[in-house]
Amino acid sequence: MLSGPSGKRGNVLSWITDTLGRIIIALIVPIITFIVLWQGFIFLRDSNAPKMIIVLVAILWGVGGVALLFYVTNWLIEQLPDEWRSRFQPFLFIGPAIALLFYFLAIPTIRTFILSLKSANSNEWVGLQNYLFTFTDRAMLEAYRNNLLWLVIGTSLCVSFGLLIAVLADRSKYENIFKALIFLPMAISFVGSGIIWRFIYYYAPPGRPQIGVLNAVVTGLGGEPQAWLTLLQPWNNFFLIIIMIWLQTGYAMVLFSAAIKGIPAELLEAARVDGANEFSIFFKITIPYIMGTLITVTTTIVIFTLKLFDIVIVMTGGQYGTHVIATQFYRQFFTNRNFGVGSAIAIVLLIAVIPVMIYNLRSFGERQAFK
Amino acid sequence: MSKKASQKNQKKISNILVNGTLILIVLLWTIPTIGLLVSSFRTRDAIATSGWWTVLPHREWTTTSQIQLDEDTDLNAPIVVNGVAYEDDALRDGVALGDGTQIKWQSRRNRIIDVQEKEWAINSEYTLQNYKNVMTGKTYEYVDSEGNAKTEQGDDMSNSFLNTVAVSIPATIIPILIAAFAAYGFAWMKFPGRKFLFTTVVALLVVPLQLALIPILRDFVALNLNGTYLAVWLAHAGFGLPLATYLLYNYISSLPRDILESAFIDGASHFTIFTRLILPLSVPALASFAIFQFLWVWNDYLVALVFIGAKPDVQVMTMRLAEMVGSRGQDWHVLTSGAFITMILPLVVFFSLQRFFVRGLMAGSVKG
Numbered sequence: 001m002l003s004g005p006s007g008k009r010g011n012v013l014s015w016i017t018d019t020l021g022r023i024i025i026a027l028i029v030p031i032i033t034f035i036v037l038w039q040g041f042i043f044l045r046d047s048n049a050p051k052m053i054i055v056l057v058a059i060l061w062g063v064g065g066v067a068l069l070f071y072v073t074n075w076l077i078e079q080l081p082d083e084w085r086s087r088f089q090p091f092l093f094i095g096p097a098i099a100l101l102f103y104f105l106a107i108p109t110i111r112t113f114i115l116s117l118k119s120a121n122s123n124e125w126v127g128l129q130n131y132l133f134t135f136t137d138r139a140m141l142e143a144y145r146n147n148l149l150w151l152v153i154g155t156s157l158c159v160s161f162g163l164l165i166a167v168l169a170d171r172s173k174y175e176n177i178f179k180a181l182i183f184l185p186m187a188i189s190f191v192g193s194g195i196i197w198r199f200i201y202y203y204a205p206p207g208r209p210q211i212g213v214l215n216a217v218v219t220g221l222g223g224e225p226q227a228w229l230t231l232l233q234p235w236n237n238f239f240l241i242i243i244m245i246w247l248q249t250g251y252a253m254v255l256f257s258a259a260i261k262g263i264p265a266e267l268l269e270a271a272r273v274d275g276a277n278e279f280s281i282f283f284k285i286t287i288p289y290i291m292g293t294l295i296t297v298t299t300t301i302v303i304f305t306l307k308l309f310d311i312v313i314v315m316t317g318g319q320y321g322t323h324v325i326a327t328q329f330y331r332q333f334f335t336n337r338n339f340g341v342g343s344a345i346a347i348v349l350l351i352a353v354i355p356v357m358i359y360n361l362r363s364f365g366e367r368q369a370f371k
Numbered sequence: 372m373s374k375k376a377s378q379k380n381q382k383k384i385s386n387i388l389v390n391g392t393l394i395l396i397v398l399l400w401t402i403p404t405i406g407l408l409v410s411s412f413r414t415r416d417a418i419a420t421s422g423w424w425t426v427l428p429h430r431e432w433t434t435t436s437q438i439q440l441d442e443d444t445d446l447n448a449p450i451v452v453n454g455v456a457y458e459d460d461a462l463r464d465g466v467a468l469g470d471g472t473q474i475k476w477q478s479r480r481n482r483i484i485d486v487q488e489k490e491w492a493i494n495s496e497y498t499l500q501n502y503k504n505v506m507t508g509k510t511y512e513y514v515d516s517e518g519n520a521k522t523e524q525g526d527d528m529s530n531s532f533l534n535t536v537a538v539s540i541p542a543t544i545i546p547i548l549i550a551a552f553a554a555y556g557f558a559w560m561k562f563p564g565r566k567f568l569f570t571t572v573v574a575l576l577v578v579p580l581q582l583a584l585i586p587i588l589r590d591f592v593a594l595n596l597n598g599t600y601l602a603v604w605l606a607h608a609g610f611g612l613p614l615a616t617y618l619l620y621n622y623i624s625s626l627p628r629d630i631l632e633s634a635f636i637d638g639a640s641h642f643t644i645f646t647r648l649i650l651p652l653s654v655p656a657l658a659s660f661a662i663f664q665f666l667w668v669w670n671d672y673l674v675a676l677v678f679i680g681a682k683p684d685v686q687v688m689t690m691r692l693a694e695m696v697g698s699r700g701q702d703w704h705v706l707t708s709g710a711f712i713t714m715i716l717p718l719v720v721f722f723s724l725q726r727f728f729v730r731g732l733m734a735g736s737v738k739g
Contacts, residue, residue, distance in 0.1 A: 062541030093556030104609025189670030
């Protein structure tokens with residue numbers, strides 16, 4: 001009897017101190033986390049330490065910081081009562097991704113659209129004037145023409161070379177070496193490839209030693225050296241497109257190669273027994289069989305080509321009639337600081353990829369991959 | 372019997388045709404890179420005066436003897452060599468004589484003429500100096516083709532190399548970590564708006580990043596975040612997330628359900644299951660995307676250009692290289708070695724982990 005109340009009181013007391021302690025810890029842990037991360041940020045911003053150390057700290061801070069945030073937030077959620085925990089936990093898992101996706105892609109789409117309706121410095125509304133400009137300005141029209149060249153010629157050559165190499169390599173003993181070497185340019189940056197190809201197209205006046213391969217071949221055959229990238233308008237665009245073909249054929253080849261390997265051997269065998277020659281096998285069996293891959297590869301390269309920027313910027317800077325949509329975007333937005341026209345060009349790019357977006361969503365819905 | 376033999380022959384011919392065509396294509400594809408690599412090891416003068424292919428055996432005019440003309444030969448009148456008169460200009464370019472030799476000025480001022488014959492030759496002076504010069508941030512001296520000593524500012528690629536490392540590693544790991552959490556959430560947790568949010572991920576797969584640059588740049592400038600590593604990491608994380616989430620979701624949602632259920636029965640929390648069970652099981656998918664993202668970030672130019680801007684301190688290699696193209700577009704000795712420095716790591720990653728890379732490409736071919 002006597003011990004009862006005091007025991008109860010002790011329980012209540014310990015419950016209170018327990019809860020209080022928990023709350024205090026739950027407050028302290030995030031505060032400490034925040035301080036640690038903030039100090040890291042300050043260090044990286046202001047420190048004069050040797051570069052090596054800054055780089056190491058940066059990597060640790062960046063990667064460790066994200067891991068720490070996940071860990072601490074989870075710890076906090078696990079302190080909550082069961083019911084709340086199961087309500088919050090999914091948002092710990094998907095929250096950061098959703099936040100970044102919305103902030104970096106979804107919302108900017110709307111913000112860019114709004115900016116595209118405003119003037120160069122976004123001070124006043126100008127309606128569709130920026131769009132009118134993007135569809136009538138001579139430089140823009142030239143960019144559309146060039147992008148069309150890139151799209152049609154670049155994509156079709158990438159796809160056909162990729163297919164040709166995949167089919168041939170499938171019959172060779174040295175398949176893997178050949179494929180690796182064709183594929184290799186995919187590891188090289190566009191800027192690096194730009195230098196590689198500038199060197200190939202290099203022009204020295206007649207009589208001087210030609211150190212660029214292309215002009216050396218041309219003069220070796222008795223021709224005049226040419227300034228491939230500057231004077232031969234509009235053909236100079238083709239010399240830029242060649243670079244993209246060099247870079248992207250490997251991608252097409254790898255996907256086609258995998259698809260071709262998926263054709264059942266019996267099917268090919270049966271066709272050969274029936275006396276079909278290799279050409280009819282290619283057009284009547286191989287092509288229909290890999291149609292899905294063919295479409296995927298084509299759309300992927302089309303999207304890539306639409307956004308193409310680096311090659312042109314490094315090779316010609318868009319001069320000599322080589323601008324494409326993405327370089328015009330960059331010129332308006334970065335060089336001219338015309339945010340209105342820049343945004344309008346970005347929206348034009350978005351409109352161009354919307355069919356692919358719809359196709360993706362539809363095929364995603366059909367697969368019912370999401371249960 | 373003879374039918375079999377002719378079939379065998381036919382097979383041989385088609386084999387030769389196939390491999391021959393492939394070798395031709397592969398040569399076309401690799402010559403550009405080989406040219407860059409070879410040139411990067413040649414001296415400044417050698418690159419400027421002869422093609423890189425002259426490191427292979429080739430026929431070249433080689434001086435066999437010299438003719439000393441009279442010291443006061445008039446250069447404006449036809450010049451008489453061995454009884455035949457030649458124009459000054461012709462002698463500058465070299466005049467072929469009938470017997471396979473040519474004569475050419477060695478030195479106009481000293482009136483010396485070279486007699487040259489075509490001989491097999493190899494240009495085989497190699498040097499590491501280009502790499503040293505392009506890596507250093509200090510000035511260095513060199514001797515130009517006329518024999519004058521000159522100084523030149525190094526291109527400080529070592530600084531931008533470190534920056535590229537500092538940008539690439541977190542910009543690869545952060546989105547993967549965030550995407551793996553999200554993929555697990557989408558695959559194994561129930562919450563309102565799940566389907567809508569994942570549909571958004573799929574829709575965002577193809578959105579061109581150009582669309583985001585203007586508003587995000589404005590925010591970053593307002594927050595004083597531009598020109599920091601953090602800004603580039605976040606941007607790369609945001610732009611890489613749709614593909615990462617999509618790929619990892621496909622993988623994680625296909626893991627067998629029983630593993631998770633038995634872990635739940637044992638009382639493990641979602642967090643424990645994710646870190647202890649799902650992450651280790653997903654290594655192949657994580658690796659595929661990691662290589663993909665790493666190569667993308669390492670080679671990226673546009674995102675770095677916009678979010679790092681003109682801060683030379685934080686510049687990544689692609690920016691440095693593009694700047695060098697603008698400022699020293701004719702200096703092939705630094706451009707080739709600089710370009711090769713940017714390529715080394717991607718090539719190593721590519722060749723050692725090609726299998727994963729290919730897998731990532733195939734899974735990710737919806738993006739573009």
